[in-house]
Ligand SMILES: [Zn+2]
């Protein structure tokens with residue numbers, strides 16, 4: 272099978288012929304029809320994470336947002352069979368530990384991150400192996416085509432989990448979204464669908480135009496603010512005293528702190544973006560101010576596979592379309608160039624590999 276392999280961090284991926292995987296006894300092999308390209312791939316490709324001993328190894332097949340059809344299953348798999356339409360969450364649980372049993376497979380301590388570690392080769396490939404398939408595979412509804420499902424497989428579900436499960440955004444809430452890349456735009460669309468009034472923040476006017484299209488009531492471009500007005504001040508003006516929920520979808524120190532400072536008293540910040548080499552996993556925060564105003568700071572990662580039916584129900588009930596986020600379809604050999612483009616933040620919406 273053809274697969275895109277990380278030869279050296281920051282160097283072009285190699286598209287090579289690899290032996291196709293077979294299913295483990297509790298696992299499945301999925302024929303990949305579509306796989307999104309994400310900022311997490313860019314982090315992996317660039318070699319970030321060394322400080323946390325979390326660098327993706329050379330030789331890794333990247334790609335963690337697959338949708339497709341089951342090609343084969345192991346003999347212990349009950350719920351799935353050849354030809355089933357599926358989505359594969361990137362945060363794979365072992366399916367048996369207390370976290371998985373409680374419906375939190377995304378924080379499974381024995382879990383694997385698809386496409387980020389040698390034990391879990393990714394889906395920039397014609398086939399991808401999925402461990403603990405009964406637990407991890409998600410049945411894809413007929414109305415959800417593979418390309419839209421790939422857009423949903425990481426950023427959309429991450430945004431849903433952050434807004435609807437880690438915290439519970441509802442009608443009338445003011446929600447600020449800092450960073451309008453794939454996960455930020457997903458958050459805008461989902462927060463609006465949940466009934467919130469959304470303020471979107473980005474330094475790129477094209478990204479903000481998309482945010483407006485996806486339901487943002489207001490947009491803020493820090494570069495266009497008068498010198499005496501900060502992003503948090505502008506958001507507090509627009510939301511009559513501060514956002515109920517604010518989400519950092521980017522993960523740099525400035526957006527994280529701006530997000531916290533955008534909140535009203537007792538507001539909730541949700542951190543979704545992972546930091547870069549500049550922050551090395553740590554951001555200093557206004558803790559006295561957070562204490563004074565009883566601010567909550569939550570981390571949020573991916574979404575447990577068991578939450579997909581709720582997300583599908585929201586999509587069906589409100590008519591929102593994750594496929595609208597797809598800005599470009601790619602072939603496997605184009606992935607390298609699109610990762611390099613992320614150095615300059617020159618990628619909008621969600622780009623999806625559909626040709627392998
Ligand atoms: Zn992703």
Ligand SMILES: [Zn+2]
Pocket residue numbers: 364365366367368369370371372376379380381382
């Ligand atoms: Zn587990």
